[in-house]
Amino acid sequence: MKASTLFVTFGLGTAAAVILAASATAMAGEGKTVKIGDPAPNFTLTDTEGKKRSLSEYMGKIVVLEWTNTECPVVQRCYKRNTIQETVGHVKKLDKDVVWLAINSTKTTNTEQNATWIKRYELNYPILLDIDGTVGHEYDARRTPHMYVIDKKGILRYHGALDSAQDRPKPDKPVNYVVNAVQQLVGGETVAPYYMKPYGCSVKYKN
Amino acid sequence: MRRQRQLARRLATGLGGSAAVLLGSAVQAQLEGSPFGAAAESRVTVQLSTDADPIGPGRTFHIAVRFEIAKHWHMYWKNPGEGGISPSVRVTTPPGYVASQVLWPRPVAVTTPLGLEYSYFDEVVLFVPITAPTSLGDATVTIRVDVEWAVCRRLCLLGSATREITIATSSRPGIDGGTNARLEAFKKRLPKPLARLEGALIVFDDSTLTLTGPAGDATRAAFFGVDGPGVEFGAAKVTVGNGRFRVVVPVALEPLNAGGRAMPVGGLVTLGEAADDPSYDFVIASDNKPGLSKP
Numbered sequence: 001m002k003a004s005t006l007f008v009t010f011g012l013g014t015a016a017a018v019i020l021a022a023s024a025t026a027m028a029g030e031g032k033t034v035k036i037g038d039p040a041p042n043f044t045l046t047d048t049e050g051k052k053r054s055l056s057e058y059m060g061k062i063v064v065l066e067w068t069n070t071e072c073p074v075v076q077r078c079y080k081r082n083t084i085q086e087t088v089g090h091v092k093k094l095d096k097d098v099v100w101l102a103i104n105s106t107k108t109t110n111t112e113q114n115a116t117w118i119k120r121y122e123l124n125y126p127i128l129l130d131i132d133g134t135v136g137h138e139y140d141a142r143r144t145p146h147m148y149v150i151d152k153k154g155i156l157r158y159h160g161a162l163d164s165a166q167d168r169p170k171p172d173k174p175v176n177y178v179v180n181a182v183q184q185l186v187g188g189e190t191v192a193p194y195y196m197k198p199y200g201c202s203v204k205y206k207n
Numbered sequence: 208m209r210r211q212r213q214l215a216r217r218l219a220t221g222l223g224g225s226a227a228v229l230l231g232s233a234v235q236a237q238l239e240g241s242p243f244g245a246a247a248e249s250r251v252t253v254q255l256s257t258d259a260d261p262i263g264p265g266r267t268f269h270i271a272v273r274f275e276i277a278k279h280w281h282m283y284w285k286n287p288g289e290g291g292i293s294p295s296v297r298v299t300t301p302p303g304y305v306a307s308q309v310l311w312p313r314p315v316a317v318t319t320p321l322g323l324e325y326s327y328f329d330e331v332v333l334f335v336p337i338t339a340p341t342s343l344g345d346a347t348v349t350i351r352v353d354v355e356w357a358v359c360r361r362l363c364l365l366g367s368a369t370r371e372i373t374i375a376t377s378s379r380p381g382i383d384g385g386t387n388a389r390l391e392a393f394k395k396r397l398p399k400p401l402a403r404l405e406g407a408l409i410v411f412d413d414s415t416l417t418l419t420g421p422a423g424d425a426t427r428a429a430f431f432g433v434d435g436p437g438v439e440f441g442a443a444k445v446t447v448g449n450g451r452f453r454v455v456v457p458v459a460l461e462p463l464n465a466g467g468r469a470m471p472v473g474g475l476v477t478l479g480e481a482a483d484d485p486s487y488d489f490v491i492a493s494d495n496k497p498g499l500s501k502p
Contacts, residue, residue: 073357073365074292142321167436168285169308170295170355175466193464197434199292201363202321 034139036157036194040150043135045103045128048115053128055154058099062185064091064178065148066102067141068127070109070117072201075144078162079121084145087162088125091182098182100125105136106144107206133205143198149181149191157181160196246364250277253354253368258390261375262348263382265341269310269334270372271390272296272352274327280360281326284314286433290324291363294356296333301348303340310334312396313477313486316429325431332393343376350374392483398475401487406451411458411472411491416440418454418476423485425478428452432474437465440474452476 034041040063044054055063066084068075078084091098104114104127114127130136139148139159149158158181165174181191252275259268274294276282283293298306311333314325337350355367401407407420422428428447432440441457460470473490 073363077365164436166292168293168295170297190463193436193461193466195461195464196436197439199287201291202289 034148034156034159036159038156039154040148040156041135041138043130043138045130045135047126047128048111048118049126050111051126053101053126055101055150059154060152061097061099062091062095062152062182063099063101063150064088064182065139065150066100067136067139067144067146067148067203068102068104069106069144069201069204070104070113071106072144074200078145083162083165085121085123087176087178090176090179094179094182094186102127103130103135103141104128105130105133105141106204107131107133108204131206133203133207136203136205141203143200144203145200146198146203147178149178149185151185157185157191158194159198160193161198164196166199246366248366248368250280250358250364251275251282251356251366253370255350255352255370255372256387256390257372257374258387259339259374261377261382262339262343263377264343264380265339266382267336267338269336269390269394270298270350270352271387271393272333272335272354272370273330273393274333274354274356275330276328276358278329280358281317281328282331282356282358284325284327284431285309285311286325286431287357288316288325288431289319289322290317290326291357291359292365294333294354296335297353298335298337299351299353300337301350304348304350305338307336307338310336310397312393313398313475313482313484314431316431332390332396334394334397339376343378345378346376347373348376395483396486398486398488401476401489404487407487409489409491414457414459416454416456416458416472416474418452418489420452420476420487422447422450422452422478425452425484427478427480428454429477430454430456430474431477432456432458433471435465435471435473436468437461437463437470438472452478 040055042054042056044052046052088100102125109129109131111129114129118127145162147159147162148156151157158177161177163174163176164171177193177196184191254273256271256273257268259266262268274282283290285293287293296309300306312331314327317324317326349371351369351371353369355365357363357365401409401418401420404420408418410417426447428445430443430445432443434440437460439459441459443454443456446453454476458472462470469492471490471492473488475486475488477486478484
């Protein structure tokens with residue numbers, strides 16, 4: 001590792017010394033159980049219509065996972081402002097075969113609650129129930145929403161925030177990281193950023 | 208301040224597994240059927256004030272955004288840690304006025320099962336520096352502030368508000384708008400630049416940030432990192448001894464996650480526990496262009 005060192009002192013007699021040696025390639029944002037570049041863990045969960053869905057059945061397609069909680073105000077805001085719905089529409093325009101799966105790991109949720117949510121917002125994708133939190137823990141989903149983008153080979157390429165709306169100062173036009181990741185996958189590019197700190201409610205796990 | 212600490216401790220210990228952002232049917236009931244954020248607005252009062260009356264030509268003054276927070280509820284610092292989401296403040300000024308970044312007073316660190324949250328209890332005043340144009344008339348100017356926030360207890364509620372403040376302007380150069388004693392007290396809670404603290408040392412290699420400096424009479428210190436694109440802080444080790452503080456914190460930098468943006472490594476060191484005890488902030492430009500940004 002090459003380390004350049006810069007030593008700076010301020011005038012005025014009251015000064016701190018600053019030594020800077022910057023070069024870094026550390027992997028940021030890796031969860032305990034999920035890593036960018038590794039195969040996304042397979043799962044089988046049941047949707048609100050009782051249908052079992054496995055990640056493996058979508059091999060060959062880009063998959064977006066959205067950890068959600070219909071009782072989370074941040075998720076509610078995303079849906080009321082159409083942020084999620086517009087993101088779904090945008091990625092489908094980039095690649096009509098993109099699969100969008102919402103997963104609810106909230107310990108107190110139930111089928112009816114999520115079915116009502118789908119109907120209320122006229123969603124054209126399923127919400128999968130993970131009430132015991134097994135899949136959520138496996139993916140280290142921490143927030144709602146917490147987004148994951150998986151490429152056609154089943155490799156995890158992005159996880160974290162939906163967008164940059166929580167940057168401070170608040171951006172006029174937030175960057176949508178999911179759209180960005182799908183666009184890069186469609187274009188055959190390296191996904192960057194591959195992790196942005198998710199924001200929202202904590203996932204209300206059973207344990 | 209004792210109450211603030213008591214609240215922090217109570218939240219950290221008394222709520223057990225529910226200290227962070229917990230949502231249940233109660234919040235759903237509050238949000239359903241009402242304008243979005245109405246419940247949050249009943250728990251936070253937003254007021255504007257200023258230290259300029261009147262505003263002089265070319266003068267930099269402050270708009271103070273005061274959030275009065277309901278008892279037992281809390282809001283978040285610019286980095287909420289593992290907590291909810293931080294408030295946003297958007298200032299709209301007339302042409303010629305330039306608003307700078309929001310100044311944040313020191314927060315309280317609250318330990319939860321999910322990690323550290325960086326919070327404010329009871330009230331917090333955020334300051335927005337604004338520089339007036341060099342030519343002004345004897346008139347008034349109206350400044351608009353749009354704020355959004357999350358206020359949390361066992362659950363989080365989102366709120367928003369728009370406020371305006373009208374301030375007199377003066378054409379006389381060098382005019383001093385006077386002082387606002389209450390605001391001056393809140394300004395003392397703002398951090399000072401660590402880089403100007405005599406005897407302080409900031410050392411950053413590719414993965415570890417070390418901060419040392421005089422602790423004065425303080426027996427406790429804390430570190431608050433500012434997460435940013437491509438910058439992640441690990442758990443900080445903070446010690447105070449022999450009249451000096453020492454902070455050692457792992458930092459992961461990833462240019463790919465910065466999206467072409469700078470990756471400033473910044474944070475805050477607080478001494479003592481009271482809101483008006485000393486605190487010091489810093490920012491180091493580390494985006495593969497070694498250099499120093501003054502805090």
